[in-house]
Amino acid sequence: MADVRWVYDVTIFLYAASVLFYFHDFLQSNRKVNRLAFGLLAVVWCLQTVFFVSQMTAKLYFPVLTLFETLFFYSWVLVTLSMVMNYLFRIDLIVFFTNVIGFVVLSLSMFAQETEMIxxxxxxxxxxxxxxxxxxxxxxxxxxxxxxxxxxxxxxxxxxxxxxxxxxxxxxxxxxxxxxxxxxxxxxxxxxxxxxxxxxxxxxxxxxxxxxxxxxxxxxxxxxxxxxxxxxxxxxxxxxxxxxxxxxxxxxxxxxxxxxxxxxxxxxxxxx
Known part of the structure; x- marks a missing residue:
């Protein structure tokens, strides 16, 4: 798990940057910033998916049992749904507000001590x-x-x-x-x-x-x-x-x- 831990760390960093860019767009309605924020969010989704699949492969079960796994999966689902909603309805604000929740949830997972299953x-x-x-x-x-x-x-x-x-x-x-x-x-x-x-x-x-x-x-x-x-x-x-x-x-x-x-x-x- 340690060899892919960097994926999780980079995901947190890029997710924070994406939310900050969305917040800037929320205040000033800047389309270039909005596209940059969405691009970073797409990268975040890819990294989350890679990390999730690596967990599933390493642990040989669907990783939603521990608090860490639950928070991470919940955040991934929010990112996924927000991107789908944006693609279908083109509502920038729903992406911003949803990913504020998603980022908070993912950040909380940093404090959730992941333990091995007995x-x-x-x-x-x-x-x-x-x-x-x-x-x-x-x-x-x-x-x-x-x-x-x-x-x-x-x-x-x-x-x-x-x-x-x-x-x-x-x-x-x-x-x-x-x-x-x-x-x-x-x-x-x-x-x-x-x-x-x-x-x-x-x-x-x-x-x-x-x-x-x-x-x-x-x-x-x-x-x-x-x-x-x-x-x-x-x-x-x-x-x-x-x-x-x-x-x-x-x-x-x-x-x-x-x-x-x-x-x-x-x-x-x-x-x-």
Whole structure:
């Protein structure tokens, strides 16, 4: 692992530079700087992919078990989704805001002490567990992007109500588009999370005791599912629209953050 550690270090450095260039473009709307920032981000994605594949090859399992691996994979998913969104919809701001989150997550991975898996842990893991974790992380990334769109919606709604026509306002998509993008990402994230929870429950039933349902992490995951299900139901039935829907999306994401924090007090979800 040491021979590819430099890839991780260079990735951190280039990611920081990309975010700084995006911040410069955010303030002054400079297209040359924007292209430079996106180019660096593309290099960051390539380096992250190389590092991730090298981990998978060296460890002979899909590396999403330790806190370090989880944060790194989550950051990689955010970078990937932001680039895809930018390619499909050409929204520079979503790339900037999403990668601020991605860079923070990747930076936090520097402080996560990566430990080797003990033999007992290896015996308890299976492909089912890897799929469960992977689906959950991808759903988290989709919900994160949905949160960014909701925040952008609330910012634009606030500016419209107060008739503040700043350069930032002109760069934001319409309210309808922001609401639509947020809704579509929730429609991606919710079934993925549901499937991940189902697979996790199957794994828990096969490996753990019958009382694994009482684990706080399981309870919080259920609350997250309920929260986003309520948001989606209210959106489909047109009972919640606009800023109310955006605020409810923020509340649902706060449950997701609590669910992530509950990992360390869980009986079997603890970071290794």
């Amino acid at each position: 033999e007992q842990t290896k015996a308890l893991t299976s492909e089912l567990l890897f799929i469960h974790i992977t689906l959950a992380l991808i759903s988290y990334a989709a919900f994160s992007l949905s949160l960014v769109f909701s925040i952008m919606y609330l910012v634009q709604h606030y500016m419209l109500k107060r008739k503040r026509w700043s350069p930032l306002f002109r760069r934001l998509p319409s309210l309808d588009k922001l609401e639509l993008f947020s809704d579509r990402l929730n429609m991606i994230g919710l079934p993925l999370l549901l499937l991940g929870v189902i697979l996790g429950a199957i794994w828990g039933h096969l490996v753990l005791s019958a009382h694994f349902w009482l684990d706080p992490k399981v309870g919080m995951s259920t609350l997250v599912l309920i929260g986003y299900s309520i948001v989606m139901y209210q959106r489909i039935t047109d009972k919640w629209r606009g800023s109310r829907l955006a605020v409810s999306n923020l509340v649902a994401f706060s449950l997701l953050l609590l669910n992530f924090l509950f990992t360390d007090i869980s009986g079997f979800h603890r970071w290794m």
